[in-house]
Amino acid sequence: MNDMTKQLLSMISDFDEKFEGAFNIREDSGCAGRQSSANIKITDKKDLPGIEIHIKPGTKGEKVYIPACVTHGDVNDLVYNDFYVGEDADVVIVAGCGVHSDSHAEARHNGIHRFFLEKNAKVLYEEKHIGTGNGKGEKNIDPVTDIFLADDAVMEMDTVQLGGVDKSLRKTSAKLGARAKLIVRERIMTDGEEYAKTDFDVSMDGEDSSVDLISRSVAKGHSYQEFLSTLNGKNRCSGHSECDAILVDNGTVNAAPALEASHVDAALIHEAAIGKIAGEQILKLRSLGLTEEEAQDRIIQGFLK
Amino acid sequence: MLQLKNITWSIPDGDEIIKGIDLNLDEGKLIVVTGPNGGGKTSLAKLIAGIETISSGNIIFDGEDITNLDITERAKCGIAFAFQQPVRFKGLTVRDLLELASDEPLSHTEACNLLGRVGLCANNYLNRELNASLSGGEIKRIEIASVLARKAKLSIFDEPEAGIDLWSFSKLVETFEDLRKQQSGTLLVISHQERILSIADKIVVIADGKVRSAGPREEILPSLLKDEMFKFCPMGKEESK
Ligand SMILES: Nc1ncnc2c1ncn2[C@@H]1O[C@H](COP(=O)(O)OP(=O)(O)OP(=O)(O)O)[C@@H](O)[C@H]1O
Ligand SMILES: [Mg+2]
Numbered sequence: 001m002n003d004m005t006k007q008l009l010s011m012i013s014d015f016d017e018k019f020e021g022a023f024n025i026r027e028d029s030g031c032a033g034r035q036s037s038a039n040i041k042i043t044d045k046k047d048l049p050g051i052e053i054h055i056k057p058g059t060k061g062e063k064v065y066i067p068a069c070v071t072h073g074d075v076n077d078l079v080y081n082d083f084y085v086g087e088d089a090d091v092v093i094v095a096g097c098g099v100h101s102d103s104h105a106e107a108r109h110n111g112i113h114r115f116f117l118e119k120n121a122k123v124l125y126e127e128k129h130i131g132t133g134n135g136k137g138e139k140n141i142d143p144v145t146d147i148f149l150a151d152d153a154v155m156e157m158d159t160v161q162l163g164g165v166d167k168s169l170r171k172t173s174a175k176l177g178a179r180a181k182l183i184v185r186e187r188i189m190t191d192g193e194e195y196a197k198t199d200f201d202v203s204m205d206g207e208d209s210s211v212d213l214i215s216r217s218v219a220k221g222h223s224y225q226e227f228l229s230t231l232n233g234k235n236r237c238s239g240h241s242e243c244d245a246i247l248v249d250n251g252t253v254n255a256a257p258a259l260e261a262s263h264v265d266a267a268l269i270h271e272a273a274i275g276k277i278a279g280e281q282i283l284k285l286r287s288l289g290l291t292e293e294e295a296q297d298r299i300i301q302g303f304l305k
Numbered sequence: 306m307l308q309l310k311n312i313t314w315s316i317p318d319g320d321e322i323i324k325g326i327d328l329n330l331d332e333g334k335l336i337v338v339t340g341p342n343g344g345g346k347t348s349l350a351k352l353i354a355g356i357e358t359i360s361s362g363n364i365i366f367d368g369e370d371i372t373n374l375d376i377t378e379r380a381k382c383g384i385a386f387a388f389q390q391p392v393r394f395k396g397l398t399v400r401d402l403l404e405l406a407s408d409e410p411l412s413h414t415e416a417c418n419l420l421g422r423v424g425l426c427a428n429n430y431l432n433r434e435l436n437a438s439l440s441g442g443e444i445k446r447i448e449i450a451s452v453l454a455r456k457a458k459l460s461i462f463d464e465p466e467a468g469i470d471l472w473s474f475s476k477l478v479e480t481f482e483d484l485r486k487q488q489s490g491t492l493l494v495i496s497h498q499e500r501i502l503s504i505a506d507k508i509v510v511i512a513d514g515k516v517r518s519a520g521p522r523e524e525i526l527p528s529l530l531k532d533e534m535f536k537f538c539p540m541g542k543e544e545s546k
Contacts, residue, residue: 216396244395283356284392288406288455289380298405302396 001025001032004071008098012128013067023065024051029077032069040064040091050080050112053093057086057118065094073105073137083115083123085153090122098130099165101137108140115146117153117180125157131164138166145172149180151206156183161196162304163189170198176237178206186215187304190223190251200229204237204266213241218300219251227255233266245274246303248296306332306491307353307459312362314352322348323359324514330459330507333488335481337505338495339529345514346495347389350461353493354386355379367458383458387465389495391448394435399447402435406454422480423450424473441468449477460484461493466501478504502526 005027009015019025022040025033029049036042039059043052053064070077083093101107117123131139147155161168174182182202190196202211211231219225231239245253259268277299285295307330314323323345330336338346351357353364355376364372371379385406394402403419404411411419417427423446433439435447445468452460466474478500484492485506494501502508508525510517518525 278392280388280392281394283376284388285405286376287354287356287380287386288402288451289377289408290405291377299394299397302394302401305396 001027002071004100005032005069005098008069008071008100008130008132009067011130011132012096012098013065013094015065015067019065021063021065022053024053026066026068026077026079028069028071028075029079037062037064042066045080045082048080049078050082053081053083055083055085055089055091057088059086059089059091061090063092063094067094067096067098068109068111069097070099070101070107070109073101073103073107073135075107077109078112079110080112081114083113085115085117085121085123087118088120089118092124092126094126096126096128097141097143098132099139099141100131100133101135101139102133103135103137105135105137106140107133107137108142110142110144112144113146114148115155116148117150117155119150120152121150122154123156125155127157127159129159129161129165129168131166139164140167141165142167142169143171145170147172147174147182149174149176149182149209151177152179153177154181154183157185159184159186161188163191163194165196166194168196170196172199173201173203174211175203176206176209176211178208180206180209182211182213184211184213184215186213186217188215188217188225189220189300189304190218190225191220192223193221194223195225196223197226198228200241201232202230202239203232203234204239205234206237207235208237209235210238211240213239215241215243216303217243217245217253218248218304219245219253220248222250224252225254227253227257229270230258230260231268231270233259233261233263233268235263236265237263237267239266239268241270243270243272243274244303246300247274247276248300306330306367307493308363308365309353310363310365312352312359312364314348314357315360321360322514323352325362326511326514326516328509328516328519330491330493332491333485334506335485335492335494335504336507336509337502338493338509338511339497339502340511340517344512346511347463348514349511350386350463350493350495353459354384354461356386380455383490385452385455385457385460387449387452387460387462389463389467391444392435393437393439393444397435398431399433399435400431402447402451403454406451407456411454419450419454420447422453422476423447424476425450442470442473445469446473453480457490459491459493461495463495464497465494466496466498474498474500499530502529
């Protein structure tokens with residue numbers, strides 16, 4: 001693996017010269033290292049570029065790393081990764097993507113991830129995005145995530161993108177079985193001319209399924225963000241989505257949440273708030289000795305934590 | 306240590322709220338400002354802290370003219386202000402706020418001491434977010450603790466009693482008395498509470514944007530309690546004869 005990949009890996013995960021346990025490192029559309037463990041098997045996909053990750057039923061406390069790095073311009077990486085998580089397993093999956101370009105050419109990663117969680121399986125999925133390099137070439141990341149939760153399965157998805165990515169289109173869909181639970185926490189900060197769009201479509205098919213979707217974003221400079229979400233309640237279920245955005249400078253945010261309930265016992269709630277940082281918050285921190293700029297940074301840092 | 310020289314403040318394109326106030330605060334004393342609602346107490350405190358800018362006059366702090374210093378600079382000079390209405394933050398914890406206030410990481414013991422002075426237990430509160438989940442009295446007491454954490458030369462508390470329970474209030478009165486005993490800075494407390502008035506070194510009555518009377522507690526308090534002072538309409542304006 002090249003040095004740029006190492007750098008990117010340390011930014012998007014707890015990589016420190018190596019990973020413990022199962023991992024697959026994707027570098028510029030190739031493979032820069034792979035290891036399976038006794039319970040987690042990683043194999044090439046047969047028909048498409050990408051891998052299959054099979055996690056044995058009952059696997060507990062293991063972590064699997066599947067980061068992807070694009071280290072120079074003129075790479076347009078497309079990958080299909082499928083995760084099969086066995087019954088009663090409880091694991092952490094660390095994905096994440098770093099894209100670097102020092103040239104005029106575009107560097108793009110497009111990862112299509114499908115998650116199949118069997119009954120009562122639990123996954124914490126962490127995904128950090130970062131763009132680096134001063135090239136004029138755009139750095140783009142377009143993740144697609146399709147989630148299938150069997151009865152009683154729980155998936156927690158934590159996504160972070162705090163800058164450097166010129167354009168990102170995130171599409172996430174999920175289908176939930178009975179008592180299945182999906183928790184999504186998204187944090188995005190854009191600046192300059194960056195554009196980020198997220199689009200969630202969650203279908204609560206099973207009885208007593210639930211979803212909690214929390215998005216916090218900051219749009220600085222002239223950046224533009226769109227937030228779309230549709231929660232479909234097709235059974236007795238509970239859905240909550242919350243979109244909180246802070247505008248700085250000339251940032252723009254467009255939030256279009258939708259709720260669709262086709263069952264009398266579907267309880268769906270949406271909360272959205274967009275605005276600049278409250279003046280009194282800045283004043284309070286300034287009265288503690290922070291400058292206006294320091295106060296703003298501290299408030300944003302806390303908000304996106 | 307603080308001198309206000311004929312300060313006035315008008316809201317932009319609007320009324321004059323502070324109508325020429327002269328005031329001298331002595332080092333290490335507990336000064337209580339009281340007076341009717343809407344009389345201008347909070348406005349005065351904001352002008353001292355630099356949250357609002359005076360329209361005319363001068364503010365001298367520790368011998369230095371701070372009239373043109375902004376809020377950050379005044380904070381750095383040693384002025385701290387506990388808001389009448391505390392501010393809430395999504396994503397900042399009680400610990401974050403106290404550490405920003407004291408400008409250094411706090412040990413658990415230090416945090417316990419600070420919160421203890423307003424009747425809160427650090428174990429329950431340090432990691433709480435300063436969001437809407439905190440009750441009114443809780444956030445008020447955290448606000449007060451954030452000012453105590455600054456160990457400022459001048460600490461201003463705007464109605465610290467508002468919304469807090471009897472026990473925390475007693476604790477607070479004790480805390481003010483301790484601070485005064487230790488001579489650790491000057492305290493300017495805006496209050497309507499007799500118990501706070503009764504520990505004041507000096508009482509200043511503000512009504513209708515002016516100092517109605519000011520002097521040692523022994524002099525002012527009896528007439529305040531006898532209601533002699535308020536031959537005013539509810540806004541504190543003098544009744545026309
Ligand atoms: N920004 C503002 N715009 C308009 N009016 C203001 C503004 N700030 C203060 N005022 C008015 O100035 C007057 C004094 O307000 P201030 O908050 O200083 O009163 P106070 O003495 O602190 O009252 P209380 O005891 O109720 O806290 C009030 O009539 C208030 O409505
Ligand atoms: Mg007031």
